[in-house]
Amino acid sequence: MDKEKIEIIGDNHIGFSVDTPMIPGAFDKTDDQKIAAIQHHFGKIMEELGLDLTDDSLSGTPYRFAKMYVKELFYGLNPANKPKLSVFENKYGYSKLLVEQNITIDSSCEHHFLPITGHAHIGYVPKDKVIGLSKINRLVDYYAHRPQVQERLSMQLLKDLQSILDTEDVIVMIAAKHLCVSSRGIKDKDSFTTTLEYGGCFKEDRKREEFLGILQHVAL
Numbered sequence: 001m002d003k004e005k006i007e008i009i010g011d012n013h014i015g016f017s018v019d020t021p022m023i024p025g026a027f028d029k030t031d032d033q034k035i036a037a038i039q040h041h042f043g044k045i046m047e048e049l050g051l052d053l054t055d056d057s058l059s060g061t062p063y064r065f066a067k068m069y070v071k072e073l074f075y076g077l078n079p080a081n082k083p084k085l086s087v088f089e090n091k092y093g094y095s096k097l098l099v100e101q102n103i104t105i106d107s108s109c110e111h112h113f114l115p116i117t118g119h120a121h122i123g124y125v126p127k128d129k130v131i132g133l134s135k136i137n138r139l140v141d142y143y144a145h146r147p148q149v150q151e152r153l154s155m156q157l158l159k160d161l162q163s164i165l166d167t168e169d170v171i172v173m174i175a176a177k178h179l180c181v182s183s184r185g186i187k188d189k190d191s192f193t194t195t196l197e198y199g200g201c202f203k204e205d206r207k208r209e210e211f212l213g214i215l216q217h218v219a220l
């Protein structure tokens with residue numbers, strides 16, 4: 001791909017697929033093997049930048065960086081780390097809107113590997129199944145901890161919740177700041193990005209307004 005196209009895709013945050021693009025055998029290596037390999041490569045990047053890796057302060061950075069990538073920032077790439085999402089029978093027959101809001105988003109943009117921070121707000125109307133509330137937060141945390149595009153993150157959450165809850169009646173809103181917009185490129189410190197994905201009853205204006213009305217009472 002030529003350099004101009006690379007810049008255009010990055011600055012416009014263009015994503016191409018709902019599924020995170022992965023290579024076959026992406027998890028053939030253990031976490032420890034990945035950490036060792038990334039440690040090696042990141043050390044080389046630091047050397048290219050002219051940094052002295054024999055300095056006490058810098059010598060441990062390649063390892064810290066590699067461990068942070070595999071175990072923390074991008075733990076959500078590995079399906080083995082997906083939280084168990086047990087659902088329960090909707091015994092009390094709750095059939096109105098339920099909203100879990102202000103769920104912390106700690107993610108990274110896949111075009112620049114810089115932080116995306118903000119909040120997700122998720123609503124659903126239960127049919128036969130309900131989910132433990134904290135499980136929604138855990139699912140957001142899982143999908144956020146991958147190199148992401150905000151639109152894709154919203155769609156992955158919507159699709160997964162629709163399938164877990166066995167209903168189309170789910171809505172996902174994310175409002176987030178992108179460090180790659182605030183600290184490089186256009187360097188806009190104040191703008192943030194909002195995405196809204198929904199299905200089922202939320203295609204009706206009235207139902208969407210009910211959800212958005214609840215959110216107006218909280219800080220984004």
Ligand SMILES: [Zn+2]
Nearest residue numbers: 109111112180
């Ligand atoms: Zn970016």
